[in-house]
């Protein structure tokens with residue numbers, strides 16, 4: 413099967429400084445993929461290249477090829493805004509739009525895309541909130557401010573907001589690092605279900621989390637992708653001694 417994402421010789425720079433070096437990575441549809449490695453090794457930098465977030469960072473430059481379902485993400489004529497709809501993103505800290513209600517947060521991307529039909533918006537909002545395992549908790553308070561939700565609920569709201577526009581890939585940058593263990597467990601559980609509707613690439617510092625939720629794992633070190641493989645293999649039989657040192661906790 414052709415990969416949903418194919419990165420080919422990707423180099424990323426901030427000014428003169430190279431943060432990611434020659435990364436080659438294929439990600440299969442309907443899987444969860446974890447990016448692990450010590451602080452500063454380039455995980456977030458690589459993640460942000462996938463939906464062209466570096467376009468917004470002065471001095472940042474991406475070289476090489478990133479194909480989304482065969483289409484060059486950086487190709488001439490590709491609208492970065494459209495690309496960011498196809499590749500959704502959830503950040504470390506929940507960031508619901510603070511002045512909007514729960515409902516308006518979920519449908520914000522749809523409204524921007526010109527969808528106005530209220531029946532349709534409600535259907536998609538319900539489906540997205542169910543997809544983010546939040547519907548039961550918020551169905552009676554859809555019109556209340558999103559800021560009234562707990563941190564864990566706000567993060568699931570951000571996941572619902574990302575799901576509403578049916579992204580082909582969902583990028584998650586340490587999505588549980590600001591959450592308590594119960595909220596973290598809920599989001600980890602939910603990822604398995606999300607594989608039915610999208611493909612997930614998650615940056616995590618937590619190796620137990622990577623081992624629990626992901627199908628494949630990529631180990632980064634100093635801007636290099638050292639090793640990529642099935643998660644079980646990376647954690648139990650790594651091929652590179654640097655991967656072994658990291659997953660056994662000898663540094664990082």
Ligand SMILES: Nc1ncnc2c1ncn2[C@@H]1O[C@H](COP(=O)(O)OP(=O)(O)OP(=O)(O)O)[C@@H](O)[C@H]1O
Pocket residue numbers: 426429431449450451452453454455456457458469617
């Ligand atoms: N906007 C920026 N401008 C300049 N250098 C940056 C910028 N963002 C990141 N870097 C540098 O690029 C390198 C990779 O950073 P990146 O944030 O991708 O690492 P990371 O593996 O995600 O780290 P962490 O796990 O701490 O989030 C680091 O040396 C970092 O200091």
